[in-house]
Amino acid sequence: MTSITTGFVRTDLLPPQPAPRENASILGWVRANLLATPKDALLTVLAVALLLWTVPGMLNWLFFDAVWTGADRTACLTGAQGGVQPNGWTGACWAFVGERFEQFMFGRYPIDERWRPMLVAALFSLLLIPILIPKVPYKGWNALALFVVFPILAFFILHGGFFVFQEVETPLWGGLMVTLILSFVGIAVSLPVGILLALGRRSQMPVIRTLCVVFIEVIRGVPLITVLFMANVMLPLFLPTGWTIDNFLRALIGVALFASAYMAEVVRGGLQAIPKGQYEGADSLGLSYWQKTRLIIMPQALKLVIPGIVNTFIGLFKDTSLVSIIGMFDLLGIVQLNFTDINWITPVTPSTGLIFAGFVFWLFCFGMSRYSAFMERHLDTGHK
Template sequence: MNTKNLAYVRPEMIAPAPAPLSTRSASGWIRINLLATPKDAALTILAVALLVWLLPGMINWLFVQAAWFGTDRSFCTTAVQGGIKPNGWSGACWAFVGDRFQQFMFGRYPLDERWRPVLVAILFIALLVPILMPKLPRKGLNALLLFVGLPIVAFFLLHGGAFGLQKVETPLWGGLMVTLILSFVGIAVSLPVGILLALGRRSTMPVIRVICVTFIEVIRGVPLITVLFMANVMLPLFLPTGWTIDNFLRALVGVAIFASAYMAEVVRGGLQAIPKGQFEGADSLGLSYWQKIRLIIMPQALKLVIPGIVNTFIGLFKDTSLVSIIGMFDLLGIVQLNFTDTTWISPVTPITGLIFAGFIFWLFCFGMSRYSAFMERHLDTNLKR
């Protein structure tokens, strides 16, 4: 037997390797995510140094020297600690936000009737939370109540004029209430209309395709301000003589049209990512066009473009602030309107109000982003070995 051919045989067992470093502990997470390489360590040290330099001053201005309570600007002239500052003003004037909080939420909606938008908000949350939870049953009924029943109930509650409710004209609406209504209607309308436009753009029927392409390209080629102006000025021209349309409804139509065009392109991207074999497989099963789209194609396409859809929703939520140009005051508009109030006018009032409005916008946008990430993980069908 030739022992030269056995030279590769290991005469002893391999020594046990050390256990992999744990990433579940705080130190393990820091080691893996922040200090993995010299470059990562340098960037981490730089970021920490920047935070140490910025955070103390920000915390001091936002919280420590802030004026939390008061009825006018005089309460914001002294700091909580250290006496009067050289410029005579304290840090953030949260007393201004507290005093005007209800106006920021409801605009000029009558005080005695504000239980109505509060009730609508409670109904909205009660219907929205179950539809966001994947494991709960009866999603069809829930969606019908949320997207059909709630708008009807909300209209009679908010506008009034029926069932013994005082009529509240839409020019009195404002604040976060207007922002949420515009966003909800824009989201609820843009997704189904965007799907139809995307399908129409891929249609083999030339007339349908030309109409959809023209609509999408024209709307995407102009800013939202232009669309709102057109909805505000031109929409009444299409109505019969003597008819009129509410300014708020014009804003709703403009926002929904604008969002639908962008949503159509997001959905079309998902449709183009579906392999041709999926279409052919659906055809081989004898499914009709709409059965194929509803059961096979669209579920896959929408799953692929969840980030794009949510990104469009977030952009729409922030763009609602542009309705102030047509006389509607959303959250940002009503905050800016109060900057000229002589009771609260001061150097720290505008920045405080803008920080508050920015935080509210961030809170909603961050919530949508986190739910999008949750749905991506929930719908992920890739098997990870």
């Protein structure tokens, strides 16, 4: 019986076999993912039909039939409209974007001084890139330079008024420069202030807890446009006679406070997700409140709410366009302002400008989203 049994039992494993030919090919992938069931096949056919119906026209309008060069509006008008394009032509007017590109970036900042925003952008990139790469050392010094030293240095370079720097008032600032400044200051301020507000809301001291709750609920209960309006119109009424605050500084304060209230609730959600045993374990080690929070609780809480934090940052970046109500022109505002330029009034100018502004906003928001996904994978040590 033993000899018969051993005759049917292998003592070594079979070598791995190649994947079936029908699954390893492109046709096999299409069959498995797009045509697996009649429902999948129907949805695939409808999706392909929709793409064939819309994509060629979009590509023609955006690229193939678009006007890329031109000195004025006649480049984007048909012959019947007084331009050089054939009658019936339709396409994007990228010549308008190219002609106004520097204004979209810097607003009304003096042309001879635009090297200063470029210098600030270069310094910002040099400080930001190392802090985004996990393996680069000296993160503490890097963060100190980026979030403390750099804003002060950037203000003196951009505003000027000393040494060889000509003074440039903030009403002349605009375009993407204003969008990035508002976003950076809002992000840099909202995260630490939001953490303090979240800790204050969970505090055992009634006065601290009440103040944090009132601040968070009041700010979250009104839209950002109301906060900006209050900062621009109502705040000067409470200042002593002769005192004034720059409009741009008011916008920075309003945006930062608004984002801090939302950030506080995101961080509080992370704090509530930490098991009670983590607090008890830290207490058993004899750690103080701030040691426990800094070394044990907060690193775990922030890792859990990375998507919410980045979502708040993305919302803040897009909401900066609301500063146009207080007379400041960010990227979207300066693009819309140029629609009234008589040198570039055409039927396709508004749509082209809005598509350009939308693409720039999407580019930055998509970059933040992808970096968020990267950090989630990098910090996800619980399942490795």
